[in-house]
Amino acid sequence: MMLNSSLSLPFLGRLPDLAKMSSQFDEVHDRKNTDSQKWQKYEGKDILPMWVADMDFQAPQPVLEALHERVDHGIFGYARPERSATEAVIEMLENNYQWRVKAEWLVWLPGLVVGLNVTSRAFASTDETILTTTPIYPPFLLAPRFQNRGVIKAPMALDGRTWVFDWDAMDNAVEPNTRMFFFCNPHNPCSRVFEKEELERVTAFCEKHDLLLCSDEIHCELLLDGREHVSISTLSKEIEQRCLTLISPSKTYNLAGLGCSLAIIPNDQLRRQFAASVRGIVAEVNNFGYVACEAAYRHGAQWRDELLDYLKANRDLVQSFVQEKMPLIGQYEHQATYLAWMDMQKLQLDNPGRHFEERGVGLSEGSFFDAPNHLRLNFGCPRSTLQEGLKRMKNAYDAATN
Ligand SMILES: Cc1ncc(COP(=O)(O)O)c(C=O)c1O
Numbered sequence: 001m002m003l004n005s006s007l008s009l010p011f012l013g014r015l016p017d018l019a020k021m022s023s024q025f026d027e028v029h030d031r032k033n034t035d036s037q038k039w040q041k042y043e044g045k046d047i048l049p050m051w052v053a054d055m056d057f058q059a060p061q062p063v064l065e066a067l068h069e070r071v072d073h074g075i076f077g078y079a080r081p082e083r084s085a086t087e088a089v090i091e092m093l094e095n096n097y098q099w100r101v102k103a104e105w106l107v108w109l110p111g112l113v114v115g116l117n118v119t120s121r122a123f124a125s126t127d128e129t130i131l132t133t134t135p136i137y138p139p140f141l142l143a144p145r146f147q148n149r150g151v152i153k154a155p156m157a158l159d160g161r162t163w164v165f166d167w168d169a170m171d172n173a174v175e176p177n178t179r180m181f182f183f184c185n186p187h188n189p190c191s192r193v194f195e196k197e198e199l200e201r202v203t204a205f206c207e208k209h210d211l212l213l214c215s216d217e218i219h220c221e222l223l224l225d226g227r228e229h230v231s232i233s234t235l236s237k238e239i240e241q242r243c244l245t246l247i248s249p250s251k252t253y254n255l256a257g258l259g260c261s262l263a264i265i266p267n268d269q270l271r272r273q274f275a276a277s278v279r280g281i282v283a284e285v286n287n288f289g290y291v292a293c294e295a296a297y298r299h300g301a302q303w304r305d306e307l308l309d310y311l312k313a314n315r316d317l318v319q320s321f322v323q324e325k326m327p328l329i330g331q332y333e334h335q336a337t338y339l340a341w342m343d344m345q346k347l348q349l350d351n352p353g354r355h356f357e358e359r360g361v362g363l364s365e366g367s368f369f370d371a372p373n374h375l376r377l378n379f380g381c382p383r384s385t386l387q388e389g390l391k392r393m394k395n396a397y398d399a400a401t402n
Pocket of ligand 1 (some may be wrong): 261
């Protein structure tokens with residue numbers, strides 16, 4: 001597979017900084033034979049994987065050093081977080097989001113998909129339902145179903161190219177037995193960072209319908225263009241008491257394979273209920289997860305800032321390339337994450353995911369997000385990989401439109 005092939009992209013002339021600047025993120029790492037789900041999917045095939053949400057970048061140097069030190073110790077017994085790891089999380093939340101969290105509010109988890117499943121099981125009974133908006137990250141729909149809980153959906157709306165809540169659709173969707181709202185901010189796949197006014201309306205909505213709020217904020221450190229994340233629990237003491245917040249260093253610092261995430265549950269009763277559903281079923285976080293989490297939150301800020309600049313340039317590249325070379329593909333306002341959500345409707349393909357896959361680029365299929373005719377492109381990769389992916393997309397586009 002040619003990952004380093006340099007493309008001649010005429011419009012790059014208009015992005016001189018992007019074209020010239022070299023960056024640690026430009027380095028192409030071979031991820032084959034490294035237990036990578038993303039790369040295993042197309043093993044032996046000439047298909048560039050741009051689907052599942054991890055990046056083709058090495059984790060920050062301070063994280064690698066902390067992990068090396070932990071490996072050198074050589075003993076990997078049953079794990080518990082050190083006090084310093086807990087403190088790193090608390091300090092990060094206070095410094096970044098002005099949220100003062102108590103140590104006992106934190107529940108460590110080996111993943112947030114686990115968190116969504118445990119939440120479904122803990123807070124809704126089998127004759128109750130959970131509401132979410134669509135399109136949405138697939139486990140929001142699957143976790144309630146896996147736990148034999150009902151899921152109800154309210155479609156989001158578009159304000160120009162920006163995804164927004166459809167408050168009427170949400171009000172109308174709520175049923176007497178709806179117990180909880182699954183909320184994603186920043187939003188995957190819609191790439192929205194919700195404004196404070198929208199968050200206030202979410203809290204009012206939950207209070208009006210007496211819903212618990214599960215706020216998945218796993219992408220909260222991946223805001224582009226200098227935006228600032230507001231953690232919804234910080235809006236009022238009332239919402240803090242009906243909210244559980246899910247976070248993890250895994251997306252930002254590329255640590256998904258280490259399985260370290262957190263639920264923050266300020267309400268004692270809710271936390272007890274959650275803990276009861278975890279006990280004996282959910283595995284502990286492992287030694288490496290705690291170490292990497294602490295190092296990322298304590299020492300990862302500079303690396304993250306450089307990453308955000310790189311991702312912003314990748315986002316701009318995707319948007320200008322699509323606009324100029326593949327104008328029938330619909331794009332949206334992209335405010336956060338390294339996941340670009342695209343509307344393929346005008347290409348009139350029976351199976352858009354397969355069409356692009358057959359032409360050498362593996363994207364995430366929209367139907368899993370409850371949005372057929374959409375595809376999600378992961379641009380968390382070196383620019384040369386992205387250019388190759390876009391070139392392949394263009395071939396597929398031409399095959400669909402000529
Ligand atoms: C919104 C959201 N929540 C949760 C996850 C997965 O979290 P984990 O890898 O901790 O299970 C993802 C992964 O892409 C995500 O986008």
